Amino acid sequence: MSEALHWHRRRFLQSAAALPWLGSLALAQDQGGEGGPARIVREYQPRNLEYPFASLDQPITPTRLFYVRNHFPEPALDASTWRLKVEGAVEKPLELDLASLKQLPRVERVVTLECAGNGRLFLTPTERGVQWDTGAIGTAQWSGVSLGSVLDLAKVKPPAVEVVLEGADAGEVRSDPRSPGKIAFARSLPLGKARAPEVLLAYGMNGEPLPAAHGFPLRAVVGGWYGMASIKWLTRILVVEQPFQGFYQSLDYTYWERQNGLPTLKPITAMQVKSAIARPARGEVVAAGSKYVVRGAAWAGESAVARVELSTDGGKSWQPVKLSSKPEPFVWTLWTHEWLVPRVPGTASLMVRATDAQGRTQPMQRDPDRRNYVITHVVPTEVQIR
Amino acid sequence: MSEALHWHRRRFLQSAAALPWLGSLALAQDQGGEGGPARIVREYQPRNLEYPFASLDQPITPTRLFYVRNHFPEPALDASTWRLKVEGAVEKPLELDLASLKQLPRVERVVTLECAGNGRLFLTPTERGVQWDTGAIGTAQWSGVSLGSVLDLAKVKPPAVEVVLEGADAGEVRSDPRSPGKIAFARSLPLGKARAPEVLLAYGMNGEPLPAAHGFPLRAVVGGWYGMASIKWLTRILVVEQPFQGFYQSLDYTYWERQNGLPTLKPITAMQVKSAIARPARGEVVAAGSKYVVRGAAWAGESAVARVELSTDGGKSWQPVKLSSKPEPFVWTLWTHEWLVPRVPGTASLMVRATDAQGRTQPMQRDPDRRNYVITHVVPTEVQIR
Numbered sequence: 166m167s168e169a170l171h172w173h174r175r176r177f178l179q180s181a182a183a184l185p186w187l188g189s190l191a192l193a194q195d196q197g198g199e200g201g202p203a204r205i206v207r208e209y210q211p212r213n214l215e216y217p218f219a220s221l222d223q224p225i226t227p228t229r230l231f232y233v234r235n236h237f238p239e240p241a242l243d244a245s246t247w248r249l250k251v252e253g254a255v256e257k258p259l260e261l262d263l264a265s266l267k268q269l270p271r272v273e274r275v276v277t278l279e280c281a282g283n284g285r286l287f288l289t290p291t292e293r294g295v296q297w298d299t300g301a302i303g304t305a306q307w308s309g310v311s312l313g314s315v316l317d318l319a320k321v322k323p324p325a326v327e328v329v330l331e332g333a334d335a336g337e338v339r340s341d342p343r344s345p346g347k348i349a350f351a352r353s354l355p356l357g358k359a360r361a362p363e364v365l366l367a368y369g370m371n372g373e374p375l376p377a378a379h380g381f382p383l384r385a386v387v388g389g390w391y392g393m394a395s396i397k398w399l400t401r402i403l404v405v406e407q408p409f410q411g412f413y414q415s416l417d418y419t420y421w422e423r424q425n426g427l428p429t430l431k432p433i434t435a436m437q438v439k440s441a442i443a444r445p446a447r448g449e450v451v452a453a454g455s456k457y458v459v460r461g462a463a464w465a466g467e468s469a470v471a472r473v474e475l476s477t478d479g480g481k482s483w484q485p486v487k488l489s490s491k492p493e494p495f496v497w498t499l500w501t502h503e504w505l506v507p508r509v510p511g512t513a514s515l516m517v518r519a520t521d522a523q524g525r526t527q528p529m530q531r532d533p534d535r536r537n538y539v540i541t542h543v544v545p546t547e548v549q550i551r
Numbered sequence: 552m553s554e555a556l557h558w559h560r561r562r563f564l565q566s567a568a569a570l571p572w573l574g575s576l577a578l579a580q581d582q583g584g585e586g587g588p589a590r591i592v593r594e595y596q597p598r599n600l601e602y603p604f605a606s607l608d609q610p611i612t613p614t615r616l617f618y619v620r621n622h623f624p625e626p627a628l629d630a631s632t633w634r635l636k637v638e639g640a641v642e643k644p645l646e647l648d649l650a651s652l653k654q655l656p657r658v659e660r661v662v663t664l665e666c667a668g669n670g671r672l673f674l675t676p677t678e679r680g681v682q683w684d685t686g687a688i689g690t691a692q693w694s695g696v697s698l699g700s701v702l703d704l705a706k707v708k709p710p711a712v713e714v715v716l717e718g719a720d721a722g723e724v725r726s727d728p729r730s731p732g733k734i735a736f737a738r739s740l741p742l743g744k745a746r747a748p749e750v751l752l753a754y755g756m757n758g759e760p761l762p763a764a765h766g767f768p769l770r771a772v773v774g775g776w777y778g779m780a781s782i783k784w785l786t787r788i789l790v791v792e793q794p795f796q797g798f799y800q801s802l803d804y805t806y807w808e809r810q811n812g813l814p815t816l817k818p819i820t821a822m823q824v825k826s827a828i829a830r831p832a833r834g835e836v837v838a839a840g841s842k843y844v845v846r847g848a849a850w851a852g853e854s855a856v857a858r859v860e861l862s863t864d865g866g867k868s869w870q871p872v873k874l875s876s877k878p879e880p881f882v883w884t885l886w887t888h889e890w891l892v893p894r895v896p897g898t899a900s901l902m903v904r905a906t907d908a909q910g911r912t913q914p915m916q917r918d919p920d921r922r923n924y925v926i927t928h929v930v931p932t933e934v935q936i937r
Contacts, residue, residue: 252811253811292728329811329813331813342678343802343805343922345807345814345919345920345922346814346919346920348813349813351813403811403813405811409813409815410816411813411814411815411816412814412816415801415816416729416802416816419729421731425639425715425789425791427715427734427735427737427789427795427797428731428732428734428797428798429795429796429797430796430797430798430801430802431796533732534731534732536729
């Protein structure tokens, strides 16, 4: 274990020791017997695991804590027989093995992925889907090739409009009466986004080969878009001349947009500006009259975070927080704020809100047209002052 | 009551007397105390009423027996204050009252309407939606104006691609977790179909003003398409430059089409070729050794029926039936076949199948990709020979 990791672990154990009520930070032995925070299990079959967001203390999320969002059982692919097909509206259909892919120019990029349902736990009434708290998000250094370089190799034909990415994960969506029987997980990107430099086909994560749970041997990483676009266990790239209308494209992972007074169904695409408080956690006890370093993250998808403000009085007043790095698109920014905790015991309501470079600010109210996705409204963190 | 109606009624009472088991043909006093067949109530709120298909004996369905498909409570519109708005991508937005509409060239047309869920009762396992038997279908003489003449009046702008029709019927779709809150019933037509001569805005039905249950004062009648396109209580025509993605367009009333191995969601549009047996009814007792006139209807949406065949031996052999009129698009054709009932008591399985002018024949098996709509596979009628 590195020095830094030791330090983080020690610090975490100290803080966690002060938080016996934090079930989500249980000091369970996790993956190999190391102590420290563990992922929260949201669903066993298929496996859906949440990053313990209160443990946030560095921009890169440790792989063993990175959230896992599965729609079907995880396929176990054999890298020696696995192939990536590139077909449809291309001049040169391809069937690539991993070695051929690795001969293309290698790209390294730090990208934040967030599940489109992150924060669903805060919706009232309860909305269907995995009940994520704040931690269906994580940032990793991905290594691979750009999707654009593979498309160039296959030579996309001019009438093409979209690129469908299809994974090896497949099954029946029993919870949905509109499900079309057994389907593979698939999603499309407009050709422009597919060719953007932030869109990778990744075979490495945080300096290691991609783990099985994250799509071994190859996954898409679509910077700036919600996680459903970043297809894992990628097996097929299909270039199409009509917009794709698949189950996870046109029926699930959609929202309503009002046009001329009529609700219009739209696929979910780019991440919206959002911020979240990691510490204090909800219900945490803070010492009256102390200085408490409030910390969290802010992100803005394809845009950059421009401003992050914190309120410690339930939204009456807002102060700018300190950003730990210059914000840029595709990656979250960590922030801190030294809070002078009131001397009088009681409760406090903390809120954080971010604004992106386009001037869009997180809303205070939930927009019901977003249904069970894109949960970015400000959710207060109530703490106890003692 | 006319002579002909008297005759039909007497004939019906005679045949119904022989069918005490036919609950659907209950001799209830129906709308004003007249005897005769009554509609089958499939749902009370909103009202969904089925035509008793076994009573089929003339091409025009009596208005009081015509099926009623409602998604929301029936709006009670006042013809003196009602207006039709025509807006969106048009040079001259309009707001028309009924008198102005009636000054446009009057069109009379016989058109068959069928609910896209007609026959859902025969699906196993049970599919969600109103459990229609065979009678969510009917044919009327509609009078009104062509939708095209109204579009010409408003002068559609060149980038337009579709025409959205919106009704005054509105509400929340509580049964669907994806519903966008309160919505009006709305559906779109591609501009080409919207301008076709078989698409009317009707203010009359079978020589009378349109009844409230059928969309008073004005409804669309989209010849050749399933009934969901024929918006009742029409209040707005919106010309749009992007395909409409509304709840009843892109989410409900859709089916799966396989493209490149991927299920692709498509709006339900044109009626598919279909035929049905009216008599004998399912489970009816027929006399051994008698001559029984099997009767029914066949229809093919935008195409014409080319051939109708009957099997009385469970699909082993097929005989052409006698059509009562030259088939044409948009209207059903009645047919009869004189069946020499076997002399040996037992059961018989009757089947009918139609083929349209494009050579498409009703399938023998249900295609699950059609989900709970477009139910056209051959469903046997079992009868008892005594």
